[in-house]
Amino acid sequence: MYQAHWGLSTAPFASRLVPPLFHETPGRVETAARLRFLASGARQVGLLLGRAGVGKTLLATRFAQECRDDNRRVAVIDAAGLSSAELLWQITSAWSIGPRTSDTPVELFRRLADFAATQSSDSSAVLIVDNAQQAGPDLQTQLIRLQRLPASLGWLALVLVAETQAARQLNESLLETVDLRIDVDPWSEQETIGYLQLALFEAGGERPAFDEEALGAIHALAEGVPRRVNRVAEQALIAGAAEGVQQITAEEIESAFATLSYAV
Missing domain, CATH: 1.10.8 (Helicase, Ruva Protein; domain 3)
Structure with a gap:
């Protein structure tokens, strides 16, 4: 060896099998602060952008753990190859809403709607969608529907994580919901x-x-x-x-x- x-x-430079060392640069500190600002209810949809390998997923994962430590319900979803039905199942499962294996996509969405009606901006749920640029049209439509649920304002903090050059692949209607852009630089x-x-x-x-x-x-x-x-x-x-x-x-x-x- x-x-x-x-x-x-030990091996100093992280492989895929080892949690990477987090290097807390000023830019990473600023990104974390902006994500916390989103989760505070001041904004509803964030778009975390950067080139491949720049550390977006690591930053999103650390943010997710901070939210869990604050007793928020957190779902971290990888959109690559995911169907809309799988999306709804993973969210309801991560938020401990109690999905049943027999639930149809309609029933899963209804569970989410009922859950949203009980939430407030003080305890907003957090949904992080990694590789958002790979989300299919149906999956993006479900994300838009979640944002438009007739629940209390700020019940959901949604973070879309995408590669900068591929963000144009996102549905225009979904992009219009974004009210906080966060760029991760090299x-x-x-x-x-x-x-x-x-x-x-x-x-x-x-x-x-x-x-x-x-x-x-x-x-x-x-x-x-x-x-x-x-x-x-x-x-x-x-x-x-x-x-x-x-x-x-x-x-x-x-x-x-x-x-x-x-x-x-």
Whole structure:
């Protein structure tokens, strides 16, 4: 394992099987504050936008946990490949409304309507729809219907999470309900370097694995996108350990980047 070569106790850069290290940059703090503003009832529908790999899902997941800690009912739904019937079932189940396996979509929606009638803006339910740009027309229609239920104002805080360039795929009627847009930007070079150093420290590193030029190269090649930063850094550590180097240079970062599928 490459960790031993670098004196690390764990793999510092998150894989899909490991919860990623959250790097609390000013931009991420601002995003969290805007999501909390939405949940307060001041707004009803938020659109969380950013390019693939920038950390939208992680931010939404942390927001969901904050809402649960506040004793709100929270549903986090992945819209990719989901039918409208599955959407309604997952929401009613996550909100503990008590759906039955025999319930039809009409009955599930009626349960949600009855639930909405009991809610207030002080204890709004939270619905987070990840990969919203992949929601089909029927699913988007159900989201619009939920927003239009004749319940108390602010009973629902809806967060649509989508890739910026693909947001145009959302139904115009659904987009018209959005009253808070939140953009998640890539890290600055300083933020990328701070993250890399923190991740290595948290993994038990006692010496710098990357020289200064290598740190800058990771940021430039990954364009500050956290998922890419992780992949480039991990690939470089693996290659560096195999070659027995003591510190990774910018040239070795470029070689590691070239082995990844998105390298051009």
